[in-house]
Amino acid sequence: MxxxxxxxxxxxxxxxxxKPAGVPVHRGPKGGPSLEDAFxxxxxxxxxxxxxxxxxxKDTSGCLVLGRHRKALDRLGKLFKTGRVGKTYWAVVEGAPEGDAGEIDLALGRLDAARGWWMRPDPLGLPSRTGWRVLGRSADGARAxxxxxxxxxxxxxxxxxxxxxxxxxxGDPVxxxxxxxxxxxxxxHARAITIPMQDSKPPVSVTAPAPEHMREALAACGWRAAADALRELPNASEALKLVD
Known part of the structure; x- marks a missing residue:
């Protein structure tokens, strides 16, 4: 790879x-190829x-952060654990969200021990919050x-x-x-990530392009590749006014 x-x-x-979709980041209990093999x-x-x-x-694409040495990994671990890393995801969903934006505040817990990492809403689980906003909808209203x-x-x-x-x-199999x-x-798709790695410097902000396997469904919901390309350039906010 x-x-x-x-x-x-x-x-x-x-x-x-x-990160490409379909590749696990590390070897699971059954072994097999993983992203770590190419580090x-x-x-x-x-x-x-x-x-x-x-x-x-495994099936999520986009921004994946690696630490280059132990001290950096310790710093990154603290930033992720304390919620200081800003993360933005893109998704195509099946259905029609009511409204254009909101926040989901729903505690999550394990489905059961036999299902490994599978999760479910659980009022006794860990607090979990996700903000969302609709960026586009398909013409038939079936996807967003x-x-x-x-x-x-x-x-x-x-x-x-x-x-x-x-x-x-x-496409979610679970x-x-x-x-x-x-x-x-x-x-x-893990679209963007912002990391305040050094307090004396501005945060590092990185954007990953829309993956090939999502582009058709995104386009059907109004996404335009030309506008996306501009967003990946520094200081593109003014240029975006020409296409958005």
Whole structure:
């Protein structure tokens, strides 16, 4: 796997890569290939390969942060744990959210021990909050393009919250209709991340382009590739007025 071509950000402390969908970030109990297998490509002269600062689900694409050494990993771990890392996700959902924006405040707990990481709404579970806003809708109203902003970091938080609202993420094999034969892959993308890595410097902000497998469904909900390309450029806010 070529990770060099997927590098979005590099500095002395961390890297951000554009994780491809369908690849686990690390080896599971059954083994098999994972993203970590290719981390040696990203050493850039350091004696050790970078390591994961957090994780994304196997079928989720987008911004994935790696720490380049132990001190950086310790700093990143604290930032993620204390909720100081800003995260933005894009998704295509099945259904029609009422209104254009809101916040989901719904505690989550384990479904049961046998299901591993599967989660469910649970009033006795851990507090979980996710902001959302609709960025576009399909002409028939059957799908919507939604931006999610998780304020807590629970396992599968966005996926469970979307299901609980009545609009599961397109292609979700666990919480949606993705187990059907011929179903599309999960349409969930870690669009952007903001990391206040050093208090004396501005936060590092990184954006990952819309993945190929989501572009058709996004376009059907009003997304335009030209506008998206402008958003990936620095200081693009003025240029966006010409296309949005």
């Amino acid at each position: 070529d990770l060099l071509s997927r590098l979005l950000h590099r500095d002395g402390l961390m890297l951000v890569i554009d 040696d490509q990203l050493r850039f002269g350091l004696p050790r390969a970078p390591a994961l600062a957090h994780r994304l689900d 393009f939604v931006e999610f902003t998780p304020h807590t970091g629970r396992t599968h938080q966005i996926r469970v919250h979307a299901q609980a609202m009545g609009w599961p993420i397109l 919480y949606g209709h993705g187990r059907r034969e011929g179903a599309p892959p999960l349409h969930l």
